Amino acid sequence: MNANKLLSRRYFYQIMNGKNEQVAHEILSEDFVFTLPTHPEPFHGPDGFFGLVQMLHGSFPDFYINPQEMVAGGDWVVTRWRGGGTHTGGPLLTVKGNVEATGKFFEIDGMTWHTIKDGKITESIGHEDTLGLMLQLGVLPSENEPVPADLEHNQTLATRYFDEIMSQGKLEVIEEILDPEFAFIIPTQPEPIAGYPAFKNFVGYLRNAFPDIKFTVMRQTAEGNKVATRWNIEGTHQGEFLGAAPTGNHVKDYGIDIFTIKNGKILSVHVNENDFGLMQQLGAIPS
Numbered sequence: 001m002n003a004n005k006l007l008s009r010r011y012f013y014q015i016m017n018g019k020n021e022q023v024a025h026e027i028l029s030e031d032f033v034f035t036l037p038t039h040p041e042p043f044h045g046p047d048g049f050f051g052l053v054q055m056l057h058g059s060f061p062d063f064y065i066n067p068q069e070m071v072a073g074g075d076w077v078v079t080r081w082r083g084g085g086t087h088t089g090g091p092l093l094t095v096k097g098n099v100e101a102t103g104k105f106f107e108i109d110g111m112t113w114h115t116i117k118d119g120k121i122t123e124s125i126g127h128e129d130t131l132g133l134m135l136q137l138g139v140l141p142s143e144n145e146p147v148p149a150d151l152e153h154n155q156t157l158a159t160r161y162f163d164e165i166m167s168q169g170k171l172e173v174i175e176e177i178l179d180p181e182f183a184f185i186i187p188t189q190p191e192p193i194a195g196y197p198a199f200k201n202f203v204g205y206l207r208n209a210f211p212d213i214k215f216t217v218m219r220q221t222a223e224g225n226k227v228a229t230r231w232n233i234e235g236t237h238q239g240e241f242l243g244a245a246p247t248g249n250h251v252k253d254y255g256i257d258i259f260t261i262k263n264g265k266i267l268s269v270h271v272n273e274n275d276f277g278l279m280q281q282l283g284a285i286p287s
Contacts, residue, residue: 004116005070008077011114011121015050016065019057024050029120036126038094038133049124059092059101060085065110077114082107083128087137099139106136151222154261158227161259161266162215169207171200179265186271188242210235210251218254227259237282244282251281 007027014023024046034043034052043049057063065083072078084107091098110128114121134140157177164170165177175196184193184202193202207213213235220229232254237247255273259266279285 003119004072004075004077004114007116007119007121008070008079008112008114009067011124012065012067012079012081016053016056017063019053021046021050024053027119027121029117029122032120032122032124034124034126036128038128038130040093055090055093056085058090060087061089062086075116077116079112079114081110081112083110084108092137094134094139099137102137102139104137106133108132108136149222149224149261150264153264154225154227154259155220155222157261157264157266158220158229158257158259159217161269162217162229162231165203166206166215167213169203171203174200174203177265179262179267182266183268184271185268186273188275192268206241209237209239209241209246211238212236225261227261229257229259231255231257241282242279242284244279244284247283249281249283251278253278253281 010023010027014020015027028046028049030045032045032049034049039052043052063083063085065081068080068082070077070079084105086105087099087102089101091100108129109132110126112127113123113125115123131140160173160177164173178196178199180196182195182199184199186193193199210233213233215231215233218230218232220227222228232252234250234252237244237249237251239246253274255271257272258270260268276285
């Protein structure tokens with residue numbers, strides 16, 4: 001299974017992203033077939049497929065396609081990915097004909113089903129958000145023109161999130177500034193913390209572990225419906241946290257959050273912080 005996943009990762013990173021023609025001949029079979037609904041005809045063999053790769057990078061000089069998760073079984077590896085780029089190069093070949101450069105950026109989700117036999121990929125069946133691609137490139141008209149983002153309001157939401165919810169524990173503010181479908185995503189939690197009750201429980205858990213916790217916004221910027229914030233925290237470890245018993249240690253940590261705003265409320269927060277350093281300060285990991 002791991003060997004098959006390795007082949008699929010090489011397909012994405014070395015061929016699709018890295019434009020490595022030698023690897024294409026190394027890991028794709030001579031009778032390799034690639035199909036994708038966006039393109040009118042299949043691409044055959046390593047050379048035919050590499051022509052597609054060159055076309056994509058020619059159309060999108062910053063083209064990328066990054067695996068998000070993989071499922072392997074038997075001769076198959078299925079990969080969910082995100083891909084995108086800015087259409088500043090040559091025409092893009094699609095089922096709607098050649099799309100000339102629009103100068104617009106796109107990012108979409110997709111999935112690829114690889115068949116692997118005798119150590120080589122023999123088939124790649126792709127499915128992607130073709131509608132999203134066409135809409136983002138302006139090939140299809142959008143019914144609703146985007147409303148200009150209120151960047152000041154969005155940054156105020158992020159600041160209130162840190163000051164009132166995370167530092168002061170004002171749980172009533174959660175429903176005021178967070179969307180009902182709110183999700184909190186952080187590597188230390190196995191799944192997103194979704195919805196009001198779950199997030200209120202998390203805030204309570206965090207503040208029980210560090211009753212005097214204080215978040216300080218160090219820098220913040222916004223674009224469209226996104227806000228990015230770098231922050232630091234300080235607090236005293238007085239309750240269990242991520243399996244670490246109370247130590248009484250005064251801890252410091254740093255992180256970056258990206259907020260997504262929808263209809264004037266926070267829809268999601270993606271968090272990444274120095275979790276290794278924090279666990280060292282709690283004595284859970286030897287220094």
